[in-house]
Amino acid sequence: MLTRFANPARFMRVSGTVLPWLGAATAGALGLGLCWSLLLAPPDYQQGESVRIMFVHVPAAMMAEGVYYLVAVASFVALVWRHPLADIAGQAAAPIGAGFTLVCLATGSLWGRPMWGAWWVWDARLTSVLVLFFLYLGYIALVNAFDDPSRGARAGALLALVGIVDLPIIKFSVNWWNTLHQPASILRAGGPSIDISMLLPLLVMAVGFLLLFLWLLVLRMRTALNERKARALSLYGPAAAQHEDNEAALPAARPVWR
């Protein structure tokens, strides 16, 4: 399965077909999710309407962590097997992960102010998510810090792998330490503790965020491959075209991070 997409030329072909469908599915899921979250879902009996922040905050938090796992796995594959698409995937995913983490932190702050009475507390859950945000920024900065893009990619990949220790800390912070943040209410022993009328819109929004991530990932990977190929063509002319299926032989373009 993985080796079928391993070839960059094949990746470009398949992803070109998939991209518009992913875009349409993303728009559909987010449209439905937003209407459901803002109009149909009931207010909470304790938190009132402020509970609607959850429909953005929780999916953003899920994606912030999930995308980091992908960056770490891509980094591992890039370091061990030198797979040409692995670095591209990691570097395309990291800014998206940073974006989700920023949304998670900002919406959490906007939720914390009315519910806990504070925009920010140095609580274990909040602090470990802030560390995750800095890990993303550090990875992006490191990848772009070298004149030789392959050295930058290796340095970034190492940081991404070391940084993975933060993920179990985020997950279990609400159990290990006495924190303000509430413990897990969806994935927990004994089933979700959240009512179905709120769980369903939450799931739709989570699917929408996941689709948005996949659409952005494919889009940004295609951009990186296009730029790499254009750079090879402008450097070597038509001779570069013979290496079309062997991207590893081509010089890496500046990584995509913007």
Add this chain to the structure above:
Amino acid sequence: MSAIESWFAMGGYAGFVWPAYGVAAIVLGGLALVSWRRHRRSGDTLARLQGRFGTGE
């Protein structure tokens, strides 16, 4: 208060609920816009180079 007004008021939490959705729209929408434009530009540049070298697929 009309139904629409009370919806915007969000039970007194308007100052927190709307900015939360706004931040998400700006960050994620901005990322999507920037990525989309760079993707288009990269495709155009590549097509131009391939046209010049006669290596179009």
